[in-house]
Amino acid sequence: MTALSKPGKVVVLDGNEAAAKGVALARPDVVAVYPITPQSSLVEHLSSLIASGELDAELMNVEGEHSVLSALQGAALAGARTYTATSGPGLAFMFEPYIRQPGLRLPMVASLVTRDTLTPQCVWGGHQDAMLVRECGWIHMYCETVQEILDSVIMGYKVAEHPEIMLPVNVNHDGNYLSFGVTRCEIPEQALVDDFLGPKNINWHAALDPERPMSVDPLTGNAGGAGPSMFVRYRKGQTEAMAHALDIIAEVHADWAARTGRHHAPLVEEYRLEGAEVALITLGSMTGAAKDCCDALRAGGRKVGVIKVKTYRPFPVAAMARALSQVKAVGVMDRSVSYGWNSGPMHQDTLSTLGKTGLRMPCLSFIGGLAGADITEAHFERAYDAVFKAASGDMPPGPLWVNEKD
Amino acid sequence: MGAFNSLTYNATICLGCGECMMACAKAKSGDADRFDQSRIKIVPAGDNKFEAALCRQCGDAKCVMNCPAGALTKNAASGVVDWNADLCVSCLLCTVGCAYGSITFESSVGHVAKCDTCGGDPACVKVCKSGALGYVTTASIYNDYGKQEDLFAPGLAACQGCNSELMIRHVLRRVGRNVVVAAPPGCIPGMGTVGYNGKAGAKVPIFHPLLTNTASMLAGLKRTYERQGRDVTALALAGDGGASDVGFQSLSGAAERGEHILFLCFDNEGYMNTGMQASSATSFGSWTSTTPVGDKLQGKRTDAKNLPMVMMMHNAAYVATASSVFMEDFYRKLDKALAASKQGFAYLHLYAPCPSGWRFPASLTIDVCRLMVESNFVTLWEYTPETGLVFTRPTDKPKPLESYLKAIGKYRHLAQEQVDRIKKLLEDRLAMLKRFVR
Amino acid sequence: MQSCTYLIVGASHAGLAAADAIRMIDPASPLILASRDSHLPYSPTILPYVVSGRSKAERTALRSEAFFKEKSITFLRQAQLQSINAEKGLAHFDQGTSIRFDKLLLATGAAPSLPAIPGLGDVAFHVLRTMDDALGLKTAMKGARRALVLGAGLIGTHAAENMAEAGMTVSIVEPQMQLLPGYFDSQASSLIEKAFEGHGIDLKFGRSVASLKPGVAVLDDGQDVPFDLLLIATGVRPALSYLDGSGIRIDRGILVDERQRTNLPAVWAAGDCAQVRLFQSEGTGVAGILPMAVEQGRIAGQGMVDDEGQKPFPGAVSLNTYSFFGQQAISVGAGISGADSPGTETVLRFDEGAKTYLRLVLKEDRLVGAASVNHPLDPGILWQLILRQTDLSDVKERFLADPKTTGRLLMSRLWR
Ligand SMILES: Cc1cc2nc3c(=O)[nH]c(=O)nc-3n(C[C@H](O)[C@H](O)[C@H](O)COP(=O)(O)OP(=O)(O)OC[C@H]3O[C@@H](n4cnc5c(N)ncnc54)[C@H](O)[C@@H]3O)c2cc1C
Numbered sequence A: 001m002t003a004l005s006k007p008g009k010v011v012v013l014d015g016n017e018a019a020a021k022g023v024a025l026a027r028p029d030v031v032a033v034y035p036i037t038p039q040s041s042l043v044e045h046l047s048s049l050i051a052s053g054e055l056d057a058e059l060m061n062v063e064g065e066h067s068v069l070s071a072l073q074g075a076a077l078a079g080a081r082t083y084t085a086t087s088g089p090g091l092a093f094m095f096e097p098y099i100r101q102p103g104l105r106l107p108m109v110a111s112l113v114t115r116d117t118l119t120p121q122c123v124w125g126g127h128q129d130a131m132l133v134r135e136c137g138w139i140h141m142y143c144e145t146v147q148e149i150l151d152s153v154i155m156g157y158k159v160a161e162h163p164e165i166m167l168p169v170n171v172n173h174d175g176n177y178l179s180f181g182v183t184r185c186e187i188p189e190q191a192l193v194d195d196f197l198g199p200k201n202i203n204w205h206a207a208l209d210p211e212r213p214m215s216v217d218p219l220t221g222n223a224g225g226a227g228p229s230m231f232v233r234y235r236k237g238q239t240e241a242m243a244h245a246l247d248i249i250a251e252v253h254a255d256w257a258a259r260t261g262r263h264h265a266p267l268v269e270e271y272r273l274e275g276a277e278v279a280l281i282t283l284g285s286m287t288g289a290a291k292d293c294c295d296a297l298r299a300g301g302r303k304v305g306v307i308k309v310k311t312y313r314p315f316p317v318a319a320m321a322r323a324l325s326q327v328k329a330v331g332v333m334d335r336s337v338s339y340g341w342n343s344g345p346m347h348q349d350t351l352s353t354l355g356k357t358g359l360r361m362p363c364l365s366f367i368g369g370l371a372g373a374d375i376t377e378a379h380f381e382r383a384y385d386a387v388f389k390a391a392s393g394d395m396p397p398g399p400l401w402v403n404e405k406d
Numbered sequence B: 001m002g003a004f005n006s007l008t009y010n011a012t013i014c015l016g017c018g019e020c021m022m023a024c025a026k027a028k029s030g031d032a033d034r035f036d037q038s039r040i041k042i043v044p045a046g047d048n049k050f051e052a053a054l055c056r057q058c059g060d061a062k063c064v065m066n067c068p069a070g071a072l073t074k075n076a077a078s079g080v081v082d083w084n085a086d087l088c089v090s091c092l093l094c095t096v097g098c099a100y101g102s103i104t105f106e107s108s109v110g111h112v113a114k115c116d117t118c119g120g121d122p123a124c125v126k127v128c129k130s131g132a133l134g135y136v137t138t139a140s141i142y143n144d145y146g147k148q149e150d151l152f153a154p155g156l157a158a159c160q161g162c163n164s165e166l167m168i169r170h171v172l173r174r175v176g177r178n179v180v181v182a183a184p185p186g187c188i189p190g191m192g193t194v195g196y197n198g199k200a201g202a203k204v205p206i207f208h209p210l211l212t213n214t215a216s217m218l219a220g221l222k223r224t225y226e227r228q229g230r231d232v233t234a235l236a237l238a239g240d241g242g243a244s245d246v247g248f249q250s251l252s253g254a255a256e257r258g259e260h261i262l263f264l265c266f267d268n269e270g271y272m273n274t275g276m277q278a279s280s281a282t283s284f285g286s287w288t289s290t291t292p293v294g295d296k297l298q299g300k301r302t303d304a305k306n307l308p309m310v311m312m313m314h315n316a317a318y319v320a321t322a323s324s325v326f327m328e329d330f331y332r333k334l335d336k337a338l339a340a341s342k343q344g345f346a347y348l349h350l351y352a353p354c355p356s357g358w359r360f361p362a363s364l365t366i367d368v369c370r371l372m373v374e375s376n377f378v379t380l381w382e383y384t385p386e387t388g389l390v391f392t393r394p395t396d397k398p399k400p401l402e403s404y405l406k407a408i409g410k411y412r413h414l415a416q417e418q419v420d421r422i423k424k425l426l427e428d429r430l431a432m433l434k435r436f437v438r
Numbered sequence C: 001m002q003s004c005t006y007l008i009v010g011a012s013h014a015g016l017a018a019a020d021a022i023r024m025i026d027p028a029s030p031l032i033l034a035s036r037d038s039h040l041p042y043s044p045t046i047l048p049y050v051v052s053g054r055s056k057a058e059r060t061a062l063r064s065e066a067f068f069k070e071k072s073i074t075f076l077r078q079a080q081l082q083s084i085n086a087e088k089g090l091a092h093f094d095q096g097t098s099i100r101f102d103k104l105l106l107a108t109g110a111a112p113s114l115p116a117i118p119g120l121g122d123v124a125f126h127v128l129r130t131m132d133d134a135l136g137l138k139t140a141m142k143g144a145r146r147a148l149v150l151g152a153g154l155i156g157t158h159a160a161e162n163m164a165e166a167g168m169t170v171s172i173v174e175p176q177m178q179l180l181p182g183y184f185d186s187q188a189s190s191l192i193e194k195a196f197e198g199h200g201i202d203l204k205f206g207r208s209v210a211s212l213k214p215g216v217a218v219l220d221d222g223q224d225v226p227f228d229l230l231l232i233a234t235g236v237r238p239a240l241s242y243l244d245g246s247g248i249r250i251d252r253g254i255l256v257d258e259r260q261r262t263n264l265p266a267v268w269a270a271g272d273c274a275q276v277r278l279f280q281s282e283g284t285g286v287a288g289i290l291p292m293a294v295e296q297g298r299i300a301g302q303g304m305v306d307d308e309g310q311k312p313f314p315g316a317v318s319l320n321t322y323s324f325f326g327q328q329a330i331s332v333g334a335g336i337s338g339a340d341s342p343g344t345e346t347v348l349r350f351d352e353g354a355k356t357y358l359r360l361v362l363k364e365d366r367l368v369g370a371a372s373v374n375h376p377l378d379p380g381i382l383w384q385l386i387l388r389q390t391d392l393s394d395v396k397e398r399f400l401a402d403p404k405t406t407g408r409l410l411m412s413r414l415w416r
């Protein structure tokens, strides 16, 4: 803990409540909500914070997720800091305004309390919902712990509203495991958060304000004339901001750590990679079990490590490459599938990283934790075994389905 | 020269009661029984029908041109042809000029007399029970708002004869600059109101919401301004597709929550901007590109969703239907809706016949608008939770429906059974609306 | 030399209506309105009222200086047209001024025509066509007691009434057997004559002046009529000497087609100076009444400015309203001043006691003419019924019983 950092109040709460507390500390102007499992208790907490006056924000109880995000876009164009949360089908319904938000370059934080998607009908955790929107232009950060949820929601605003970024941020936490898992959590002081976030920066670039009249989102493109080049320049700027976000995310995490004493790896966490032969790549709450397994195997002398991805979009290629370069084989544990590749989506990202950086090593795809299934230490151990086998030349032909025989 | 207010007379609903003549006689002579003093003359036309001789306050009035004494002048401010008793020499040459029998001489009166509109507050209109007499102040509206800045770019690329372009320009003239305009995809942004490739189409903040989320985007925006303590009008200029189809959920939600929005729906009965596809607002039997006419199908097979009625059922702060032929009515409703939108959800449904999509000549837009109302194809009314539904134009004695249907190409194929069904529908709908009259 | 697009000569009803029509379409091109008169434009019709004092000379202007300024019209006074060179587009005025024009309208009206009475050159007499005439007559009346009026047309009767009202002893000499011949039949006239006689006016019908000496007129029956003031009102005719050598064709007036064009391409004529087609009879004539001057002036102006809304002149219809001693008479159309002509149907209502008279003449159920005394009619509606040749068969009975109300009913319908 540095001299600057201040200890906060320590409480015990679940991930949804932690997210709500983090939101309240970030002082949004407008919060729009529509309940959905497993997000509901989050917006319930938030609503009661507004009801009690603890949070001074405009609460909009709108009629569906589509309108939730639409209302918040309108609010942001009038200068509001905004927040919402959703899951699975709610995210699917939100999709139309969702894909528009990054194009509008409207900063905000939205929690995805991740959930597997229909069908089969399912209300339990998984990353499939968030993975389906991974290419929409939002920044995606996955949390491992309740504390990281609270901290990341706050940090998310700082990233989103950074004048060089101006993009929306999804702070994702696993439905069920994190949303309802109760643990210790330190709540920072309001003054600390206020000072950390500084003044709001929402609509300097695009506003719907009679005092600054402008057309927002006129038709742009088509063949010929100014359209195509304008559109290209626009898109290019958006992707450049996305790439630049990696630097800003790192900066913001460092700043947060300096103020609170809590260090969260901003992009990729290297866990016990020194001297490791193989590693497993994780995302979100599964990391805890992976680390426990890793510790146990290390105690038994096996050279294993864990690579946790925190920032999934933009994908931290350099940080990943640095981690990967320390091992001989790797396995990727996805909680979702990429239908087109018959593997996990993060597996594809890892293959791309390897390809892009010229590293060569066996890279296995594991798919586990679908629809609320548990990925246990035992599962991770079997996964390490498979990676060791692959390292010695025995590559399975397809992905390994972790919970297939549970 | 500006436009002027004028008295109107609708012979089809005049009861011939003569109250107007009594009121005029009273106003001009103090004696209601002296019909000779009345400057409006209702004349029996047989079969309990009536006609009227009353001054049109002509623009190039022949009575004025014929007066050798300079006693008659067209008042440039009021538009009334003023008569100056001091200058008049009673030569009666003005009565030669008037083809309406509206400047006349009665020996019992002793001088020529004509309507002076009672200085803009005609006594006759006030006593007319049937509504046959009206005082159309549309001209004042044109004069007042014509002076206001047109807040859209001059060169919008709407089709020739587009009713919607006409109306949105009126709307913004009235609403002014302190506004944020949502123009969901459709003809209104299609004509360039939001702009193309970096060029703006309006002088006010304006944006493309999605077709689906106009009301919710405005709701968030408006709430934010209210939170900031700023009074900014949140205005939607939507089409029927974006309001009654895919945008309906957000519209309904916003109305239920009583968001402080002024939502205008320009009903051109379909997706006209993108090639005339049918929407839920497309009327029964209409040809559209997705309800074509062939051996198996003869146009749209279902009746139009009556969105204004649905909005009334939301108990919104203000709901009304309006038409560009009744501008006075429209402006009155716009004023009310604007005021209501400061405290609740205001919905204004504007009938917007589309020459391109409905297939009628661009020069006939206004005629079609008029026929549409006068045949009761649509009715003009307003609703507030306090007053219930009030018809703002009489619905008895409609013009034959056929006169409306015949004017429009998209109904050309209609078989008699289809026409009969529309008739029945219109009757049922009117009866239903009437139940909301208190 | 001044030049202009539009030159209008004559600043009365025809000229002003033309100027209005031009400015409706073309607000800017140079327009000169020239009149030989020294006053702002006024109507000759107002002159009897100036004579009587009912109208103040200075309040008779039909247009103000401000109007001309606003409409960018150059109003030239005291400019009498002397000759025209249409080929060169030149109009020459007195005092040596000339104006170059692209298009010219002649709206110079008419002038009193003087009878060839021996001795006329030796006596002081008045006519009434200009403001100066009216003011001169008014001044002359102050020292005079006995007035003699020659001619019982509209001008003569108007003037006679005014002089009688001013307290003079007035006689009218009229060769025909009634007042206002041509406008009314003898029965209608008798009601008017009663009013004249009631006001002490001496009506000498069927006689004419054989010769004049200062202060005395000798009638054709030998009677001497002494006078202090002599007014000649025996008719008008256009004074067109300025057309000599111009190539513009004239007859009783300037010959024009139904769009008021003369035989020369850039020259139009309208009003009392023009000879136009007649609506109710074959041939052409000078209409000589104010409403026709207004119609023609507008049509000419529209033609000069190429207004697409121009409609041809349908032909002159006789339209006269006549107020006398607080009573009113109206004469519209044809067939009302003499005996019935074949094929017409006449309704006549005459009530000597009530001093009312009404005559309606129809042909094939269409209105031909109407005349009334103290019986209100809407002459503007009757004019339209004649022009439109409206079939009255459906409402004939009602129309004949109550032409005023029925006319209003018909026009209300027609205009809707
Ligand atoms: C006393 C009187 C009473 C009348 N009462 C009636 C009536 O009750 N009802 C009715 O319908 N009609 C009446 N009239 C006739 C009516 O006034 C004329 O028909 C009407 O004025 C014709 O209009 P105008 O423009 O053709 O010519 P005018 O009114 O005659 O105007 C001619 C214009 O041309 C100008 N002018 C003439 N010659 C020249 C020239 N060489 N150069 C430059 N300018 C020239 C004159 O100054 C004048 O401005 C009456 C006329 C008079 C005199």
Ligand code: SF4
Residues within 6 Å of the ligand: B066, B067, B068, B069, B070, B071, B072, B083, B087, B088, B089, B090, B091, B092, B093, B094, B095, B112
């Ligand atoms: S009656 Fe009076 S108002 Fe009419 S034309 Fe004659 S002077 Fe003019």
